[in-house]
Amino acid sequence: MLALTSVWTTVLLAAAVALGPLATDMYLPALPSMGVAMAAGTDQVQLTLSIYMAGFALAQLLCGPLADRFGRKPVMIAGFVLFAIASVGCALASNIETLILCRFLQAIGGSAGPVLGRAAIRDIYTPREAARIMALLASIMALAPALAPTLGGLMLNQLGWPSIFIALAGYAMVMTLIVAIGIPEPMAPENRQPLKLCSLIANYRTIGSDISFIGYTLTNALTFSGLFAFLSGSSFVLIEFLGVAPELFGLYFGFMVLGYISGNLTSVRLSKNLMPDQILLRGLVISVAGGSLMAALAMMEVFNVWAVVVPQAIVMIGVGMVLPQTMAGALANFPRMAGSASALFGFVQMAVAATIGAMVGYLHDGTSLVMAVIIAASAVAALAAYLLLVQRHPATGFEPAAEPGR
Template sequence: MLALTSVWTTVLLAAAVALGPLATDMYLPALPALGEAMAVGTDQVQLTLSVYMAGFALAQLLCGPLADRFGRKPVMIAGFVLFAGASLGCALATNIETLTLCRFLQALGGSTGPVLGRAAIRDIYAPRDAARIMALLASIMALAPAIAPTLGGLMLDTLGWASIFLALAGYALVTTVVVAFGIPEPMKAEYRQPLRLGSLWHNYRSIASDISFLGYTLTNALVFSGLFAFLSGSSFVLIDFLEVSPRHFGLFFAFMVAGYITGNLTAMRLSHRLVPDQLLLRGLGIAAAGGSLMAGLAMAEVFNVWAVIIPQAIFMTGVGMVLPQTMAGALANFPRMAGSASALFGFVQMTVAACVGALVGHLHTGTSLVMASIIAIAALAALVVYLLLVQRFPAPGFEPTAEA
């Protein structure tokens, strides 16, 4: 077993957390092909993405309290085994209804990675240190979406869409072994919570009534929904509208990931000189600028790949600065309920993202305008929530110099 504070523990946690995003990013190039293979429209294919996010959101409300009672590792391992089985079901699906159901089950298992990865970081580190470690974890995780769409596009071209889900099942099984034998249980025994309905209700009510938790969580959810708007619409915009081949889709997607990594690394470097409040303001400003630029170009009918990719890379630079700070800030006040707090945080994040993703699919007109407009609105809304809630009600242990 590795030491909890070892950098390799962070790497292994990142590999576990990446399972959920991989289930989205790897099959993005296959969305148009799935519609053709199953003879359904864009909205029904896109529903497999939104249903995944909805399942992801709901499952977190259960896996967080379970982890607070039984520990992080047992729940994470059980989730990954479920994910592997559901991925196999996706590969064997012959109609959109079966695929959608298996995607929902896949989400139930995959949700354990992000929820319990965040909780484990909070178990191991103090709030300010946790923000830096989450930025490092996010940078490592960003390698997955940088590689996944390209790999998914190659597999689609050579082996067909089912091979993507078979690869996800294999990754889940490997991750199960890694977590089981490579990472110690991070949760302190004295922090275990009783698994009673009254206790769960009390814990969630206590967390949801914390105004600083709401501020960080809503800011995160809105800026994340801008990212998910791109995930929901990018394959239809780039592949169907702008005629990018599935094989090359991931290469353009990598520009977005490069922006995200840049934001993560910038946040890590500046965290020694700036308080999280200052990092959040800068990150949200960059995200709003990128989203507004994309929307402005779309309104001006500038329709080409770079009019989408460059603004999205700018947006993602801001997202890379914002997400680690909001994650750590939301959990800062709950060392004894980190699993439940992470679960409620993730539920809000994924619920908002699922609604936005469904909106992109429903309103899609064949160009980039709808996707770009929603990204811009999400970024600006996140900035407004930050100004109204986070700046006025920062988490005390996370923003020790906020009043100064």
């Protein structure tokens, strides 16, 4: 097996964590076609995305404590197997109700990758090192959503939308073997927590009452919601409203992912000279600028592909800078409960994003306006959460303003 601190371990963890984004990004070009095939409305089809996020959020609350008790690897392997089975169910679904149910089950299995990937990084590295490693991991991981929509569009045209879910099932089984054979168990035996309801409640109460955890988590969730608003609305805006061919959707989506990768790499580079809070603030300001530009263009009825893609790429530069810092900051105070902290962090992130995604579908007016306004509002709310909470209550050992021994 590989050494825990090996670069290849980070690459394999990124591949495992990428299963979650793949399950959302790969089938985006197929959403309009799936609606036609199943005689379902836009709001029903977008519900397959929001229900995935809701299931993802709920499952993490159990996934984290299980991993704190039994270790990261067994829970991750079990999750991948469930994901593969549910993906086959999605491919075989003949109506929107069955697809929604299978997407929910897919989310329960898929939650294991991201929540345990974050926890594993916290197991292996210090809080400051974890921020840098998470940014590197996110850069590697971003290759998946950069390629996934293009691949999904090609598969849609050549093989039909069920083939996308069969491919996801295959990926999950490959990752099951890789995790089982290639990655050591990162959790130290002495850090294992008892799996008792009273202990579980006590752990979540401890984590949820930590003001710095709340600040980092809300900042992250609101930032991620802007990204998810784009994921939820982009295929309908670009394909249905602006006339982009499904097979070309991934190319425009990839432009946005390049912004995200740029933000990740910028975060890594700036970490040599700046503190995490300085990187966070810069990223949030960039996201607000990009979101505001998209909303302003939509309000002026400037409706074309680049009026959506370019501002979103700017938003994603900021997102790429913000997410790694907030992930590391949220887990910094909980080395012995990293699984539970990662689970609660992920629950809030996904619950807020699912709500925002449902709003995009419910309020969609056939143009880019609703999506653009929600992206801008999410970025402004994230900046407010940072200024009101994170700046005043930084995590111990992560930000210089934290009081020693807190």
